[in-house]
Every structure is written in structure tokens, then in C-alpha cells.
Amino acid sequence: MKLERDARNTCAEQEVVAQIRQQGHLFPTERMLALVVAGEPQDEPDGESGVMTCTLHPCRHCRRLLREIPEMRPDTIIITVKLEVDFWEIHSFQEILELHGIAT
Numbered sequence: 001m002k003l004e005r006d007a008r009n010t011c012a013e014q015e016v017v018a019q020i021r022q023q024g025h026l027f028p029t030e031r032m033l034a035l036v037v038a039g040e041p042q043d044e045p046d047g048e049s050g051v052m053t054c055t056l057h058p059c060r061h062c063r064r065l066l067r068e069i070p071e072m073r074p075d076t077i078i079i080t081v082k083l084e085v086d087f088w089e090i091h092s093f094q095e096i097l098e099l100h101g102i103a104t
Contacts, residue, residue: 013037013062017069034077035066035093041082049100055080055089057096066093067102 016035039056046053048060057080058066066072074094081088091099 011059011062013058014065017065020069020071030071031073032071032076034079035072036079036081038081038083040084046100049102051100053080053089055082055087057100060100063097063100063102067097 013035020032037056037058041053041056045051046057046060048063051057058078072093074092074097076093078091078093078096079088080091097103
């Protein structure tokens, strides 16, 4: 049986969105100020943009999901962290989208 290239478990970004939706009545959120994505970067270029990154960026599915939620704004800070070394990048969500060739 051949698996699709993008077959994967649920990403952390998807869990964050689910928690916002499920607990919105407890913690009303008008906007996300920042999101941290930590892990080892992919060892191949991004499947959608072809960009090779030094840190783990949100995958194409998560970029699209985050674009759809009103709490995520272009100026939301995205901090991407490579766990094995003390290295991180700080971008706005708009910059992440532009880096991966997605127009807003």
C-alpha cells in the first residue's frame, strides 16, 4: 500500500486551532499574538513552495488552516525553533506566507 506524501499525524498547529475553537467560551480569543513551532526542520524542501528552511515552519496544510481562522493576523508573530541547537527564527505570519509563495 502506497501512502500519500502528505500523510501525517495531526500537527501541533491544528491542535492549537482545535483548542481555540473548543475552549473559546472559556478563553475568548480575538487574535493570536504569537505561535511557536518547535522541532527538527524537514530534510527536504517544502512540498508546496520548494523552500528549504533552517527551522521547522508550519506545513502547507497548517499554513492554509491558519489563514482561514480570524484569530490569525498577518502581523501574528511566528517563532520557529530548531530543537537540537539553540537556533530560532522570528517572522510575521505574512512573512511566512510570502516566503512560501502564498499571496494574501
